[in-house]
Amino acid sequence: MKKFVTVALLCVVSFLPRVTLGAEAREVEAAIAAAMQALDQFMATFNRRDPVAWAATLNYPHVRFASGNVTVWENAEEFAAGGTFDRLPATGWDHSHWLSREVTLAAPGKVHIATVFQRFDADNEVIGTYQSLYIVTNVDGHWGTQARSSLAP
Numbered sequence: 719m720k721k722f723v724t725v726a727l728l729c730v731v732s733f734l735p736r737v738t739l740g741a742e743a744r745e746v747e748a749a750i751a752a753a754m755q756a757l758d759q760f761m762a763t764f765n766r767r768d769p770v771a772w773a774a775t776l777n778y779p780h781v782r783f784a785s786g787n788v789t790v791w792e793n794a795e796e797f798a799a800g801g802t803f804d805r806l807p808a809t810g811w812d813h814s815h816w817l818s819r820e821v822t823l824a825a826p827g828k829v830h831i832a833t834v835f836q837r838f839d840a841d842n843e844v845i846g847t848y849q850s851l852y853i854v855t856n857v858d859g860h861w862g863t864q865a866r867s868s869l870a871p
Contacts, residue, residue: 849869
């Protein structure tokens with residue numbers, strides 16, 4: 719009987735890590751889905767040229783590495799007032815689309831996503847293709863892009 723209890727206990731103990739890993743895997747899968755949805759919202763509000771809604775897709779402080787500069791916005795109001803939609807259309811930009819999004823690192827509260835996106839003019843002609851890295855985080859239940867590093871100007 720003692721041998722049976724020992725074997726049974728070993729079976730239960732060896733099963734526990736799999737249960738934990740399974741739960742964590744489900745949390746990571748949910749995080750990836752939430753991060754992708756956050757990026758969908760990021761692009762949709764960007765293309766609508768809605769600075770307030772676009773700012774709401776981010777987490778703060780928000781950091782952008784681009785064109786040899788590091789910019790930090792402390793809050794949504796500061797970000798929305800940044801004037802992106804005053805400058806970007808002057809380059810011929812009308813809208814953008816994701817070409818690819820590949821998860822490179824994921825945990826229950828943070829997902830790194832390597833992306834390629836294109837910018838288009840009003841005639842739907844490509845005016846630029848850029849690689850970037852987005853770090854999407856869960857802050858107080860809100861999934862949003864907290865940092866991005868882009869090769870786009």
